Amino acid sequence: MLDTLTFGFLGGGNMASALIGGLVSRGVPASAIRVVDPFDDARQRLARTLGVQTLAAPDAAFGASDVIVLAVKPQQFRDAVASLAPLLKNNLIISVAAGIRLQDMQRWMGTTRLVRAMPNTPALAGMGMTGLAAAAGLSDDDRAIATSVAEAVGQCVWVEDDGQIDAVTAISGSGPAYVFYFVEAMERAATEMGLSAEQGRKLAVETFRGAAALAAESPEPVSTLRERVTSKGGTTYAALTSMDASGIKDAFVRAMHAAAARGREMGAEFGKD
Ligand SMILES: NC(=O)c1ccc[n+]([C@@H]2O[C@H](COP(=O)([O-])OP(=O)(O)OC[C@H]3O[C@@H](n4cnc5c(N)ncnc54)[C@H](OP(=O)(O)O)[C@@H]3O)[C@@H](O)[C@H]2O)c1
Structure with missing residues (x-):
């Protein structure tokens, strides 16, 4: 076409x-x-x-x-x-x-x-x-x-x-930066635990790529995919319990609301005349 x-x-x-x-x-x-x-x-x-x-x-x-x-x-x-x-x-x-x-x-x-x-x-x-x-x-x-x-x-x-484009902006428009932010954190943790920055980057990036591919092809909710790698008392459980204790998920959701609010503000600013 x-x-x-x-x-x-x-x-x-x-x-x-x-x-x-x-x-x-x-x-x-x-x-x-x-x-x-x-x-x-x-x-x-x-x-x-x-x-x-x-x-x-x-x-x-x-x-x-x-x-x-x-x-x-x-x-x-x-x-x-x-x-x-x-x-x-x-x-x-x-x-x-x-x-x-x-x-x-x-x-x-x-x-x-x-x-x-x-x-x-x-x-x-x-x-x-x-x-x-x-x-x-x-x-x-x-x-x-x-x-x-x-x-x-x-x-x-x-x-x-x-109006919903502000939500799209907050999720997928700005989203790549959130992924890079988490990759940076994973790279830092990797080097703190004795791996090289290069190894940390590869481990983190490929984990995002693989997890995203798995989520894209699976009909199951992502929460089910998460639970499947989280055996009680295991390593993933320790990490997620630590994240929950720090309120990471709520803070992350708030961050996206902040992005959408900024999108609305920018729309009003750019369209004022
Ligand atoms: N990159 C992203 O991730 C992304 C994602 C979503 C949306 N967008 C949107 O896509 C748009 C473009 O972003 P970009 O990253 O491609 O920006 P960019 O690389 O800066 O491209 C904009 C181009 O437009 C040129 N330009 C400036 N005034 C012009 C005019 N009067 N007539 C024709 N061309 C003119 C600029 O030239 P000069 O360099 O000489 O000023 C520049 O080459 C932005 O509105 C951005 O919000 C980008």
Whole structure:
């Protein structure tokens, strides 16, 4: 389905590069992709590594792309879409910008063919998890296109409304950092117990990879998987009892509420005019 469409990317940074790489690997011809980035180095890198057409500013052909992906930083978003809006031709717009609400994009661009996406950095390794929210009235065809774009770099879930994207941000958007945080703790514990940092990193990273694969393929609740490695009085039991005594799970849940609250604040901040 994607290979018949033309794509315009506003912003040619990390997330745009991951998505473009995914689209090209799914059969979208590089010649069907135009990327706008004001930074000369970024344009040269994109043209060299992905073979796409690059521009310093949007032009009429860019504004006529079937699908336009907005992939600039939230702070750059307002200015970037101001120059794009007059060129739009009722295209499907997919924004990956953190914290920018659908209602504000609708106001700034005067369109309702809009999807707000929240990917995460594993998209760079083709294993992204993206939450998607549609503007009211989006057609099934447009939903299918947005699904295929997100699936070019991993998997996706649709949520009911824009507000739930703050929850997606708190769970999977910021989530890779939580995993890295726990890997850091496991690495530290490993070195404190006499292993090398390299051994600690490998043990921790592969444990996350393996446990995630097991959870993904198992129909059972993760609590059952956890209980299965926690025999009473054993080593895992000692570790989890220590975590419970320190209130780790509650603190972790609170942390994600803090992330969602910050997402709501950022939405209000970026969309105030
Ligand atoms: N990376 C992630 O994990 C992640 C996850 C979820 C969502 N996102 C969202 O994805 C968006 C892009 O993130 P990123 O990590 O890819 O950022 P990035 O690497 O900084 O990419 C943004 C690019 O857009 C360019 N740009 C700035 N102003 C522009 C304009 N007016 N027109 C066109 N391009 C312009 C920037 O150029 P300069 O460098 O010259 O400013 C930069 O190359 C952000 O809104 C972020 O919130 C990222």
